[in-house]
Amino acid sequence: MFPYPSRLSQPVVIPHGKIRATLQNVATFRQSEQPRHHGHIHPHGHATARLSRSFAATLSRDEAVRGGKLDEIELGAHLHDIGKYLIPESILLKPGPLTAAERATVAFHPAFGAYILSGLPGVTETVYRIVLCHHERWDGGGYPEGLSGSRIPFAARLVAVCDVYTSLRARRTYKHSLSRREAVAAMEEMAGRELDPDMVQDFFRYIQPGQRRHRGNDRGDAGLRSI
Numbered sequence: 001m002f003p004y005p006s007r008l009s010q011p012v013v014i015p016h017g018k019i020r021a022t023l024q025n026v027a028t029f030r031q032s033e034q035p036r037h038h039g040h041i042h043p044h045g046h047a048t049a050r051l052s053r054s055f056a057a058t059l060s061r062d063e064a065v066r067g068g069k070l071d072e073i074e075l076g077a078h079l080h081d082i083g084k085y086l087i088p089e090s091i092l093l094k095p096g097p098l099t100a101a102e103r104a105t106v107a108f109h110p111a112f113g114a115y116i117l118s119g120l121p122g123v124t125e126t127v128y129r130i131v132l133c134h135h136e137r138w139d140g141g142g143y144p145e146g147l148s149g150s151r152i153p154f155a156a157r158l159v160a161v162c163d164v165y166t167s168l169r170a171r172r173t174y175k176h177s178l179s180r181r182e183a184v185a186a187m188e189e190m191a192g193r194e195l196d197p198d199m200v201q202d203f204f205r206y207i208q209p210g211q212r213r214h215r216g217n218d219r220g221d222a223g224l225r226s227i
């Protein structure tokens with residue numbers, strides 16, 4: 001198992017701008033080695049962050065949202081795939097299907113992301129858990145910890161729904177973009193297995209025409225592999 005702390009010991013809140021600037025340095029450093037990464041990871045993170053924040057603002061049943069943690073949800077969503085900077089471009093942008101070994105490599109990215117964040121001062125527990133747990137599954141079949149149901153942090157379940165939606169709506173090197181109706185149908189299949197079924201229903205209500213406050217392109221990227 002890749003070494004990352006399961007929880008942050010003493011998070012200290014510092015301005016998100018400083019965290020973003022530090023992570024931008026990480027991205028820039030990696031960009032010199034893998035120049036195509038940033039053009040995919042950043043737009044996907046941005047789209048997922050905007051969607052997650054505006055969706056979260058419509059929910060009031062959780063303490064994390066009532067407590068005014070929208071900023072943390074937005075930041076965690078923005079950074080959720082930061083660990084992919086450590087995955088080779090040849091795998092992430094591969095046009096065809098991945099081998100079992102390549103899939104296993106991609107599956108390290110939440111742990112890689114947690115490892116990156118654990119070295120930064122000012123990353124809160126909510127931000128950290130979003131990055132670490134966004135590929136946990138409702139049925140317990142996800143990674144890296146195999147959490148299930150409500151043991152998966154609420155904010156991570158919320159961002160997972162938005163991550164899946166933006167990924168389905170995106171055009172990728174290995175697939176075309178889905179229409180909104182096609183994406184909803186795919187997510188109905190995932191509800192109760194990969195995704196929190198109540199969260200999915202809330203999300204469907206949120207994206208109904210006339211209900212949705214999120215504006216602009218919800219596709220987010222053009223080539224980043226999701227897994």
Ligand SMILES: [Fe+2]
Pocket residue numbers: 080081109134135226227
């Ligand atoms: Fe991811």
Ligand SMILES: [Fe+2]
Pocket residue numbers: 044080081163167226
């Ligand atoms: Fe993602």
